[in-house]
Amino acid sequence: MSDSLNKPDMSRVDYREGADVQEQHAIAAREKDEPISASHPVSLTLFFLCAILLLAGGAFYGQMTGGFNFTQLTPSGYTMAPDPRAGVKKVEKAWFEEQLAAGSTIYKTCGGCHKSAGEGDPAQNIPPLAGSEWVTGNTERLALIILNGMKGPVEVEGKVWSGNNMASQAASVPTPEKLAAIMNYVRHNFGNETDVWVSEEMAAEAMKISEERGGGQTTAEELNSAHDKMLPGEAIDKQTGKPAGGAEGGDATPAEPAQTEAEAA
Ligand code: HEC
Numbered sequence: 001m002s003d004s005l006n007k008p009d010m011s012r013v014d015y016r017e018g019a020d021v022q023e024q025h026a027i028a029a030r031e032k033d034e035p036i037s038a039s040h041p042v043s044l045t046l047f048f049l050c051a052i053l054l055l056a057g058g059a060f061y062g063q064m065t066g067g068f069n070f071t072q073l074t075p076s077g078y079t080m081a082p083d084p085r086a087g088v089k090k091v092e093k094a095w096f097e098e099q100l101a102a103g104s105t106i107y108k109t110c111g112g113c114h115k116s117a118g119e120g121d122p123a124q125n126i127p128p129l130a131g132s133e134w135v136t137g138n139t140e141r142l143a144l145i146i147l148n149g150m151k152g153p154v155e156v157e158g159k160v161w162s163g164n165n166m167a168s169q170a171a172s173v174p175t176p177e178k179l180a181a182i183m184n185y186v187r188h189n190f191g192n193e194t195d196v197w198v199s200e201e202m203a204a205e206a207m208k209i210s211e212e213r214g215g216g217q218t219t220a221e222e223l224n225s226a227h228d229k230m231l232p233g234e235a236i237d238k239q240t241g242k243p244a245g246g247a248e249g250g251d252a253t254p255a256e257p258a259q260t261e262a263e264a265a
Contacts, residue, residue: 095241096184096197102177103185109172110182118190120156125164127156130190134223139198139231141223142183143206144213146173152219165217170210176203199241202233 062068074080093101113126120128129135134156135142151165173179180203187194209227218227234243 094239095236096188096238099181099184099197099241100188102181103183103189106172106178106182107185107189109169110186113166118186118192125161127154127159127161128190129186130192132156132192135186136192136194138228139183139196139202140206140209140227140229142187143179143198143203143231144210144218144223144227146170146179146182147206147210148213148215149217150219151217152221154220168215168217176200176207179203179206196230197236197238197241198231199233199236199243202231205231205233 110129113124114120114129115126118129120126120130134145134154145166147168147170149166149168153160153162155161173182177200180198180200183198183203186192187196187198209231235245236242237244
């Protein structure tokens with residue numbers, strides 16, 4: 001036995017090279033891993049630990065929120081905004097289109113006399129609205145004709161009309177909304193065109209002026225001497241019906257200056 005201790009077993013690989021002490025040390029030193037300056041792979045243990053933590057965390061969060069369900073995630077009392085695609089087909093009518101639609105209904109009461117195309121009725125001494133300066137001109141005159149009626153001779157498009165008279169139509173336009181609608185309708189129909197749209201504010205002013213006037217049918221003479229002007233009120237954007245010239249006033253229609261005195265009969 002002692003023999004075998006002192007004499008290394010030369011059949012073992014390491015010892016084959018020799019029994020020299022220094023050589024043996026060198027051999028022992030080689031057995032250790034050489035330190036390397038490269039990234040080491042992450043240990044599998046750490047990898048699986050992270051994976052388990054992520055899975056467990058995700059499962060816990062999912063469970064607490066009802067499986068990431070939207071309705072469960074929203075606080076109580078919160079209502080979902082309507083789907084913006086739902087209203088795509090519904091095109092909002094421009095303000096002026098609503099005015100023309102409302103005005104055409106009211107015009108049925110005028111149309112019995114002034115006829116459906118505003119051509120008037122010569123047989124009944126009823127003047128036309130188509131091409132009439134009383135219609136497309138200054139708005140205060142037109143409003144007062146509608147609210148108070150008219151009598152006496154009136155010149156329309158170079159022809160003098162008399163022999164008939166118009167009673168007050170105030171009952172057909174009891175509100176500023178309706179008065180504005182009928183005015184806008186006759187001012188933008190039968191081939192009539194004007195830049196100015198009558199707002200409810202202007203129509204309300206017309207009602208005040210009519211009240212102060214004190215009733216009774218108007219005459220061409222009175223209208224031209226006292227009421228040949230535009231109704232007060234801010235010019236409005238015909239798309240929105242809101243005052244033009246505001247921050248977002250896109251299609252503004254500037255107010256028409258009151259310059260028809262000379263042209264009106
Ligand atoms: C019962 C028949 C009758 C009805 C209804 C009537 N008018 Fe008249 N209108 C007349 C007559 C007649 C005159 C001319 C009055 C005159 O000779 O002084 C006239 C004159 C006018 C004038 C001035 C002249 C011209 O032709 O431009 C306007 C504007 C007018 N009417 C608008 C209207 C509007 C708007 C309505 C409906 C809200 C209406 N009228 C309803 C009979 C009518």
